[in-house]
Amino acid sequence: MNRTLATETISLIGQKVLLKGWVDIKRDHGKLTFIELRDRTGRIQCVGFNKMSELLTQSAIEIIGMVKARPEKMVNPDMPTGTVEIDVEEYKVFAVPAETLPFDLGKAELDVELPTLLDHRPVSLRHPKVQAIFKIQAVIIDSFREFLKQNGFFEFQAPAITPAVAEGGAEVFEVNYFDKKAYLSQSPQLYKQIVMSAFERVFSVNKVFRAEPSVTTRHLTEIVSLDAEMGFIESWTDVKDMAENLIKYVFEQIEKQCPHELKMFDVKLPQTIEKTPTLSLTEAQEMIFQKLGKDMRGDKDLNPESERDICSIIKEETGSDLVFVYGYPTKKKPFYVYPNPENPEFNEGVDLLCRGVELLSGGRRINDYEQLLKHAKEWGMDTEKIKGFLEAFKYGVPPEGGFAFGAERITMQVLGLKNVREATMFPRDMERIDYKI
Numbered sequence: 366m367n368r369t370l371a372t373e374t375i376s377l378i379g380q381k382v383l384l385k386g387w388v389d390i391k392r393d394h395g396k397l398t399f400i401e402l403r404d405r406t407g408r409i410q411c412v413g414f415n416k417m418s419e420l421l422t423q424s425a426i427e428i429i430g431m432v433k434a435r436p437e438k439m440v441n442p443d444m445p446t447g448t449v450e451i452d453v454e455e456y457k458v459f460a461v462p463a464e465t466l467p468f469d470l471g472k473a474e475l476d477v478e479l480p481t482l483l484d485h486r487p488v489s490l491r492h493p494k495v496q497a498i499f500k501i502q503a504v505i506i507d508s509f510r511e512f513l514k515q516n517g518f519f520e521f522q523a524p525a526i527t528p529a530v531a532e533g534g535a536e537v538f539e540v541n542y543f544d545k546k547a548y549l550s551q552s553p554q555l556y557k558q559i560v561m562s563a564f565e566r567v568f569s570v571n572k573v574f575r576a577e578p579s580v581t582t583r584h585l586t587e588i589v590s591l592d593a594e595m596g597f598i599e600s601w602t603d604v605k606d607m608a609e610n611l612i613k614y615v616f617e618q619i620e621k622q623c624p625h626e627l628k629m630f631d632v633k634l635p636q637t638i639e640k641t642p643t644l645s646l647t648e649a650q651e652m653i654f655q656k657l658g659k660d661m662r663g664d665k666d667l668n669p670e671s672e673r674d675i676c677s678i679i680k681e682e683t684g685s686d687l688v689f690v691y692g693y694p695t696k697k698k699p700f701y702v703y704p705n706p707e708n709p710e711f712n713e714g715v716d717l718l719c720r721g722v723e724l725l726s727g728g729r730r731i732n733d734y735e736q737l738l739k740h741a742k743e744w745g746m747d748t749e750k751i752k753g754f755l756e757a758f759k760y761g762v763p764p765e766g767g768f769a770f771g772a773e774r775i776t777m778q779v780l781g782l783k784n785v786r787e788a789t790m791f792p793r794d795m796e797r798i799d800y801k802i
Contacts, residue, residue: 366429371402371409374449377432384409384451385427387491390471393418402428402451408493409446410435413453422471423491425459445625479784483792484800490790497626498788501619502776506570508618509591509770512611518566518593523553525572529750536576549574552769553592554701555754558730561594561765562757568593570772580795582784583669583722585773587793594730594767601703601713601729604766605689608717608725609641612687612770619779630780635686635719642679645692646711649675665697673721691715691728700744701737703729703766713766719778727768734758 369382386404393399398417401408411428420426430451441447467485468477470492475482482489489495510520527550530537538549553571560567573590593611598604616634619627627634644652650662653674661671667690679688695704695712702712714728731737737758741748748755776788786792796802 370406371404371446372406374409374432374451375446378434378449379432381429381431381454382451383427383429384411386425388420388422388424388426389491389493391417391420391422402426403491403493407445409449409451410441410444411451411453413456417453417456420456420458421461423466424461426456427459428453428456430454443628479786480801483786483797486791486799494629497623497629498776498780498782499790501623501626501779502772502788504619504622505615505775505779506589506591506772508615509611509772510568510570511618512614513566513568513593516566516607518568518595519560519564521557521560521564521567521569523550523556523569523571523592525550525574527555529555529747536578538574538576551575552590554699554767554769555751557592557594557767558701558762558765559754559757561596561767562760562762565596566594578795583774583777585785585789585792585794588789589772591770591772592767593769594765596763596765598729598764598766601691601715601766604727604729604768605643605691605715608727608768608770609687609689612717612724612775613637615775616779627780632779632781634779636680636684637687638683638685641687641689641717642683642685643689643691643715644675646690647692649688649690652678665694667716667718669721672718672723676718676721686720688718689715690718700740700746701730703731715768717768719775722774722778724774724778725768725770727766729764729766732758732762732764734762 366383368385374382384402386402388400389403389408390401391398396415398413398415400411400417400420402411411430428451430453432449433452435448435450467488468475475489475492526540526542526547528547530548530551537551540547540549550573552573553569557567557569569592571590571592572587574587577584595607620634649667650664653671654660654662656678657674676688679685691714692711693714695710698712698714702714705711705713716723717725731740738755741751773785773788777785782788791799
């Protein structure tokens with residue numbers, strides 16, 4: 366008999382099936398034992414006589430039984446398979462847990478602290494609500510790819526070990542690369558600009574690394590960066606518009622593919638409007654001052670409180686959970702960001718904020734070789750270490766720009782998670798490599 370998956374049983378009423386999975390939940394009711402069997406597609410209720418009472422939760426088993434429609438009063442609307450159940454005829458145990466579980470996986474909510482969940486990640490990953498986080502994250506990454514491919518972008522993979530620091534600064538991990546000094550990549554930025562000069566529109570899904578001495582709810586040492594770069598743009602607004610259409614597509618796909626997972630968290634997707642509000646940094650700071658009396662005017666960036674404030678103001682005034690902020694001081698951004706020709710003190714970089722947190726950073730890049738070389742030297746870059754990057758610009762690079770999303774940040778903001786570590790399967794930070802250091 367071929368294996369049937371849990372969600373396939375809905376259309377197999379009256380048929381005998383073979384199921385394989387884990388005992389997710391077990392309930393004994395006198396002569397009857399109810400279990401919820403979990404496989405890669407979801408869960409299905411199975412009913413058997415009390416001989417199944419010997420089963421332990423998280424045992425790996427197979428079951429042979431008849432698919433039956435549940436009585437109308439017993440339908441479970443919270444389960445995709447809630448209209449059917451399996452009348453168990455026989456079962457076999459493949460493996461049982463070697464030890465008592467560190468916490469109860471049978472509860473709808475895992476009411477233990479986040480460090481405990483992460484310390485026992487092999488176990489917490491089996492909980493339906495934890496799995497829902499990463500099902501949504503998979504859709505985020507897949508839809509990022511789908512949208513860009515639909516718009517003529519070419520996927521490539523950037524190296525994780527680099528000879529130079531793309532964004533400057535000392536917040537990098539140095540690698541002993543044989544007899545040479547190298548670094549774990551902060552960003553695929555330099556490589557995606559090189560590849561763009563050959564393929565015009567490119568994207569990558571890369572792990573990147575930040576040695577930031579930061580212990581916050583929204584920073585990690587290792588993240589999944591969703592990067593895109595595009596040539597022959599007319600303005601930085603072309604980059605902004607592409608990013609806006611992309612994130613709206615991502616939200617549409619989450620809504621379409623993950624209604625059950627969203628319901629588990631009782632959340633609504635970020636609200637978007639036809640045209641996402643766009644403000645300069647100066648305008649955003651002035652708005653915060655006028656509306657809230659907080660004077661951040663003249664600051665070189667928005668701090669976390671200001672990001673929350675401007676998002677709150679925009680939400681109240683327009684209904685949008687998204688807002689673009691552009692025009693940051695040129696010297697505060699990486700050497701390759703394009704200065705505004707009319708006011709070179711400010712650049713044509715742009716960030717996308719969502720519900721008080723930055724999701725994206727991007728903008729127009731410098732495409733003129735001499736200007737890029739000048740900036741690299743002013744920013745203290747070792748031009749010898751980026752000569753491959755600079756070489757591309759010797760041979761005809763069009764006006765271009767790009768952006769990068771953080772997959773974990775999007776996941777966190779969509780689900781209203783309190784800590785980005787919840788949106789990371791195996792988080793890395795100053796205190797953790799799988800387990801606390």
